[in-house]
Each structure stands twice: as structure tokens, then as C-alpha cells.
Amino acid sequence: MEFDRMDENDWKYHGEGNKSLVVSHVQHCRVLRLLKYPAEDSENPPQTAEQAFRQIQNIVDFSSNVMSSLLGGKFVHSGEVVRLPLEFVRQLSIKIQHQRPAWRCDKVMDIYSGCALCLPNLTSPTLHQQTPSPPLCIEIKPKCGFLPSPKHVSKDIKTRVCRYCMHQHYKVANGKWKRRSLYCPLDLFSGNRQRMHFAIRHLIEEPQNNLKVFKGGQCIYSSKEGSDESPDLNALLHHLRPYFLRGNNRINGHITTKAVLNDFIQVLVNALLSASGGDGGQVTDRAGGGRSFCEASLFNTERVRHGSQGLPTNSVLSRILQTQMLDTLDIEGLYPLYRRLEQHLQDFPKDRTRLQIDGPYDQNFLEKVQKSSMEDDGSVEYAAAKVHQYRIAMTAKDCSIMAALVPGVEEENDDEEPQAFSSSVSILDLDPKPLDSIPRQLRLDQKIVSCYLRTGGALPRGSLPLLPSIIPTAEREDRTLLFQPV
Numbered sequence: 001m002e003f004d005r006m007d008e009n010d011w012k013y014h015g016e017g018n019k020s021l022v023v024s025h026v027q028h029c030r031v032l033r034l035l036k037y038p039a040e041d042s043e044n045p046p047q048t049a050e051q052a053f054r055q056i057q058n059i060v061d062f063s064s065n066v067m068s069s070l071l072g073g074k075f076v077h078s079g080e081v082v083r084l085p086l087e088f089v090r091q092l093s094i095k096i097q098h099q100r101p102a103w104r105c106d107k108v109m110d111i112y113s114g115c116a117l118c119l120p121n122l123t124s125p126t127l128h129q130q131t132p133s134p135p136l137c138i139e140i141k142p143k144c145g146f147l148p149s150p151k152h153v154s155k156d157i158k159t160r161v162c163r164y165c166m167h168q169h170y171k172v173a174n175g176k177w178k179r180r181s182l183y184c185p186l187d188l189f190s191g192n193r194q195r196m197h198f199a200i201r202h203l204i205e206e207p208q209n210n211l212k213v214f215k216g217g218q219c220i221y222s223s224k225e226g227s228d229e230s231p232d233l234n235a236l237l238h239h240l241r242p243y244f245l246r247g248n249n250r251i252n253g254h255i256t257t258k259a260v261l262n263d264f265i266q267v268l269v270n271a272l273l274s275a276s277g278g279d280g281g282q283v284t285d286r287a288g289g290g291r292s293f294c295e296a297s298l299f300n301t302e303r304v305r306h307g308s309q310g311l312p313t314n315s316v317l318s319r320i321l322q323t324q325m326l327d328t329l330d331i332e333g334l335y336p337l338y339r340r341l342e343q344h345l346q347d348f349p350k351d352r353t354r355l356q357i358d359g360p361y362d363q364n365f366l367e368k369v370q371k372s373s374m375e376d377d378g379s380v381e382y383a384a385a386k387v388h389q390y391r392i393a394m395t396a397k398d399c400s401i402m403a404a405l406v407p408g409v410e411e412e413n414d415d416e417e418p419q420a421f422s423s424s425v426s427i428l429d430l431d432p433k434p435l436d437s438i439p440r441q442l443r444l445d446q447k448i449v450s451c452y453l454r455t456g457g458a459l460p461r462g463s464l465p466l467l468p469s470i471i472p473t474a475e476r477e478d479r480t481l482l483f484q485p486v
């Protein structure tokens, strides 16, 4: 691709998060990820072009030298920083503006630096042969999959109800989302197929910013923040149905909605559990006994006791969970170390570079983090290493998984057999979290917990997900059937 000769008509709006906006190439399997700034900074960019270039290079280095070693190179695509003509970026920004969701428009796309991150388009996997239907790509932002250790938390509730489930109450109380999601990350990270199935079913029911479904590179299912409307599950089923027509799903020539959803979820669970590197061994103790079940999850506790536990060692979920668990102290235990570090940096500002607070994210940084001694010797080096570990864990708690499901070619399939899929899994959004996100995390943690304790876990009327009206009455009779694992 020639980055000095770019045409905005070759690119289209693809999606965005809080910090970046993504456009995809109309022909090549590439995306450009551009930085975003608060709208009030639109006249005066908050950093120079060189600083923006450095910021993106830091993202690439952090992803390729730090996160890739922890999560597994197979899952991570770090991309490269590119310089783009400013006129192209300005025209692109004008072209895509009307497609941006209103709730993300408190920030504007960076049109000043001309820098972007170029990545493979993970919603359009490269195919080695023609497939009967386009690949399905499912993006999941799983969030934190374990409970903190009782040693470091001041409120017992944090050891019983997970951060995501408590945060849901806070988000609904503040109007960020209209309905609470019943998804619980601890179910997804359990490795127990029934619990995972249950978790994904709830993601589909109330996707918020935790689930998107793409078909042939187009987003076909997602939530709109603050909207009263539920996403169109009917439309999703319409898209999914042709993928699951084969096999013994049909009852009197008709494939039920329940069967389509069950098959879809089963294929997704298989992709998430598939191990890389040929090691499919089970992790037996994920987070120390009782730290893997959240009391707010609606999954039946009896079934948990009798179900098998553990994720295959090299599966994407296991690698993400292990990295999240570099947060050994919880924000409450970490905060005094952050204060020690902050005080030291105020007294010795030059040590910011020596302690690699803002990078470079090189091999040396990774070694510092991995070699950090377990005992607190009162040093600033110990505090810095713990803060680095915590920030890495924060990245792993905020990343997304993209699972690409590619339907097998017709000849490979017997009509009686279910449709075969091959899958590939990637991890995206592996940016380093800035140091000043730590005090913000502590404040947010306190707000979330006090909101949960104040409301006693109760929610305003109508804030639970609705039973999807698309499910025919006969299929709705026993709602639990819908959640039945296959």
C-alpha cells in the first residue's frame, strides 16, 4: 500500500472506541486506526505530530514486546505506524463523520498529526479458498474474569460479586445503558462449556460494548449506547440461519431459532477453547478456589459444583486471564505503591525515564516486570514494577477478542453433518494504560462499590433485559431451554 498516495474513497468507516477510530480499506484486508482527541481540543491538538507518532509507536512496542509475550504471538497483531497525507486524513474525517455514533462524538478524529496505526482487518480474514458464505467474526470484550483476593480489599462484597456485575448497576443508574446485562465474565472464563454458553447467550441478549458480530467484514449486530431499543436479534438470526442449516437441526424441515443460536454459540465456544501450540492441558486452579464464581451470576451454583472447571492452558481466554491476574493487589492494595512512586517522581522527575514510566516498552521493560521481587523492600523500584504489572493487567482487562469463524467448503461436508467451521482467534486493543489512569481507577472502584451497596443490587424497573420477542411462543415455553448447552 502506498501511504503517500491515498484516496479517501478507498476507505470506509469501520468502528471506534473511546480512544481511537478505525477505517477499513474497501478492497485490501487492512484497517487504519487513528487517534481521537476530546472535541474541545479540536482547534488546538493536544500534542505535536512527533508526539502522536511516538504515542502510536509506543502502542506498537507495548503490543509486540510486552503483551505479545504474555498473551502469545499467535493472537497478537501489532501493526505498524504509518504517516499519511494530511489532506487525505481531513477528507476522510469529513467523509465518515455522519456514520459515527452520536455518543462517541464527544471526541474528534486526529486530523493534525497524519499518523495512524495500520493493522490487518481482523473482521475480513484472508481466505485460502472460496467459502460458501462469508466468514463470521465475533468481537468480545470480556473484561475482568476473576475476583480479587480478600487480603487487599476493604469491602467484602468485592470478593463475592465481580467488578463487571457491580459496574452494570452503576452504568444503569447513570444512564450509560438502559438495561443491565446479565453477562458475567467469570462464567465466560470458567472453561465450563455450560457456563460459557450461558455467558455468551447473555452477551447476545444485551451486547452493550462487549459484543459485536461481523459478517464479511460488516458489523451486523451491536448495541447503541443510551438507546431504548434492543439490538435487532431477529436480523442477527436471519443472518446466522443459512450457516446452520445442515445436520440434524431440522424439525419437520424447519430449523428452530433455538437450534440456530445454540449451534452458533457452540461453534464460538469451541473457537474460544481451542488451544494454540498443541497444548490443550487443563488449568486446574485458576484464581485460588472461590475466586472464580460471582454471586451475581444467574448461573445455577449447583451446576457449577458439578461441572468441570478450567481453561485449556494455551487458549486465548487462559492467556488473557493469566495476564489480568498480574493485578495481584487489587486497586486498593496497589494505590499506596502508586503514591510512593508518584511522590518519588515529584522529588526526582528525571527518574521517570530510568523507571520507564512512559516506555520505552522494550525487552528491558518486560524483564523488569517479570523479575519484580515478591517482597516489598520499600524501594521505588518495587513500587514501579508493581504499577507496571497493574497497568499490563488493566490492558488485559480492557482488550477484545476477535474470533473468526470460516465455514468449510461444501465438498468437505456431508449434508447430515453439521456445518464445519475453521476458526482463528486474535486479540485487539492492547494499548498501554497511562499512569494517571490509576487514581481514576480507584475513584471509579469506590463509586461502583458504593452504588452497589447503596442499591443492594436492586435496579430500576425495566432495566433487566427483555425476553426477546422474536422467539416463537412454542420455543419460549421453557426459557431455560434457550440456554441449554449442546
Ligand SMILES: O=P(O)(O)O[C@@H]1[C@@H](OP(=O)(O)O)[C@H](OP(=O)(O)O)[C@H](O)[C@H](OP(=O)(O)O)[C@H]1OP(=O)(O)O
Residues within 6 Å of the ligand: 017, 018, 019, 167, 209, 394, 398, 433, 437, 441, 444
Ligand atoms: O474502567 P472501565 O472498566 O470502565 O473500562 C473503560 C471502558 O469502559 P467499559 O466499562 O468497558 O464500558 C471504556 O470503554 P467505553 O468507552 O465505555 O466503550 C474504555 O475502554 C476505557 O479505556 P480507555 O480509557 O479508552 O483506554 C476503559 O478504561 P480503563 O479502566 O481500562 O482505562
Ligand SMILES: Nc1ncnc2c1ncn2[C@@H]1O[C@H](COP(=O)(O)OP(=O)(O)OP(=O)(O)O)[C@@H](O)[C@H]1O
Residues within 6 Å of the ligand: 014, 015, 016, 017, 018, 019, 020, 021, 022, 031, 033, 119, 120, 121, 122, 123, 139, 212, 398, 400, 428, 429, 431
Ligand atoms: N485490526 C482490526 N480489525 C478489524 N476491526 C478492528 C481492528 N481494530 C479495531 N477494530 C474495530 O474498531 C473498534 C475500535 O477499536 P479499539 O477497540 O481498538 O478502540 P479503542 O478506542 O482503543 O477502544 P476502547 O474504548 O477500549 O479504548 C473495535 O471495537 C473493532 O470493532
